[in-house]
Amino acid sequence: MSISNIQESSPDVREGRFSRTSFLRFCGWAAILGVVSAALANLIASGIVEDYSMVSQSISALAAGERSWIQDLGLYILAVGIAALALGLGAWQSHHRSWMMGVAALSLIALDIVAIGFFHGYAKEDVSGTHLHTYAVYALGLLFAATASLAGISLRRSEKRVSVFSFVIWFLWILSAPFFFSVPSSWFGLYERGLGLLLLAWICVMGWLLWNRNREA
Secondary structure, eight states, rough: OHHHHHHHHHHHHHHHHHHHHHHHHHHHHHHHHEEEEEEHHHHHHHHSSSTOTTTOOGGGGHHHHHHHHHHHHHHHHHHHHHHHHHHHHHHHOOOOHHHHHHHHHHHHHHHHHHHHHHSOTTTOOOOOHHHHHHHHHHHHHHHHHHHHHHHHHHTTTTTTTHHHHHHHHHHHHHGGGGGGGSOOGGGGHHHHHHHHHHHHHHHHHHHHHHHTTTOOO
């Protein structure tokens, strides 16, 4: 029996691979759970807040009233899911420079979403908090553009379909995100949710990618 066969059959080696695969799958599951939680929180809050329109009013408006904790909780769970996704993606392909740059940007997105949830955009009693919320939204636009493009570049050889998907999301994002603050108020909420859907769809696909890891990268 060759040395490689002995290593493959070693319980420690098998256990190490199982642990690594389990970790990647857990991170993928956590990312998808974060997306589901954020979407459900938005739907629930939109349904119970009186005189609220998902078409014309922003997501931030849900975080300004008595039921604000619902939307905030969804954002915080999403941030945790994104942080887990960053950990999983970093553990999967840590030897690619562009990949790790994307992972770093993704980690900052998790922190940025926490800031978006914490500093309310409609907090009239806290002008500084309102400004920080706006800055965090700008940062999200830049960070996600960088993350999606770097992931697309890094996955060109190993995961071509996911790479194409990432580039498509990136293209739609840079095409639409710059006009976010100039959209008419009559359909501002719908436009914002469309951008949010791009972000959530990308996170879901990357989470699915980790969930389906059954081999060494």
